[in-house]
Amino acid sequence: MIQFYNITDRQNQEYLEAIEVYKASTSENQQISPETIDEKMDSGNLVIILGKQNVMPVFVAMLWKLEGTSFMVNEVVAIIPSFQHLDFGKMYFDVLKHSDYYQNNHILFEAEDPDFGNKEERKAKLDYYFLHGCQWVKGVKTVVPMPNSEEFVNTVLLLLTKDRFINISQEELSIMLKKLYKELYNTPEDAYLIKELLKEIPKIIELSGTWG
Structure with missing residues (x-):
C-alpha cells in the first residue's frame, strides 16, 4: 500500500527520508544540493510530497510556490529505480487533485520538448500529462538548466488547474516566467536567456489538451 505525506518543514523523519529518495534516484548532474533544498524548505515556499510503500520511502516530489502569484511549479519528481514499474504518475496526480495546492493554485510542469531529442518518446510523455488533465501552454518554449553542469533541457x-475557463495574459505569463527563473534557477530577469524567452511569448495565450 502506498501512502503519501506532505512535508512543510525539516523537523521530521520524513524530510530526511525524502532527501535520501531524491539522492538515490536522481543523477548527480541533475541534483539540487541538500543545502539548497534546506534553504528552500526554510523559506516556506517549498512543499515536499513523499510516497512510502508500507514503511519504505520510494517516491518524492517537490512543489515550489512562486512568490506573489497563483502558480506552483512541480520542480522535482523522483522514484527509486526498483519501483519505477509502479504507476506513481497516476497516484501523484490523484494526490495533487485532492490537495489544497491544486485547489488554491495553478500547478506548472516543465516537460521535455518533442521538437528536440527523441520526438516519439517525448510526445508519449506529453500524452501522459494530457491524460491526467494537464494543458499545454501553446507557443511558449523554455529551457531547464542542470544544477551542476552547463547542460540544459529544452x-x-x-498547466494543471481546476479553473476550466482560466485566462492568462501575456503580462501575467511574463511575470511568472521571470519569477520562475529567478527563484528556481537564480537567473536575473535582465539575462539574455530571459529576454529571448519573453520575446517569443504570444500576445494571446492559448491552452490545449493535445500537442501540435
Missing part, C-alpha cells in the same frame, strides 16, 4: 510548459 522544455514546454504544462
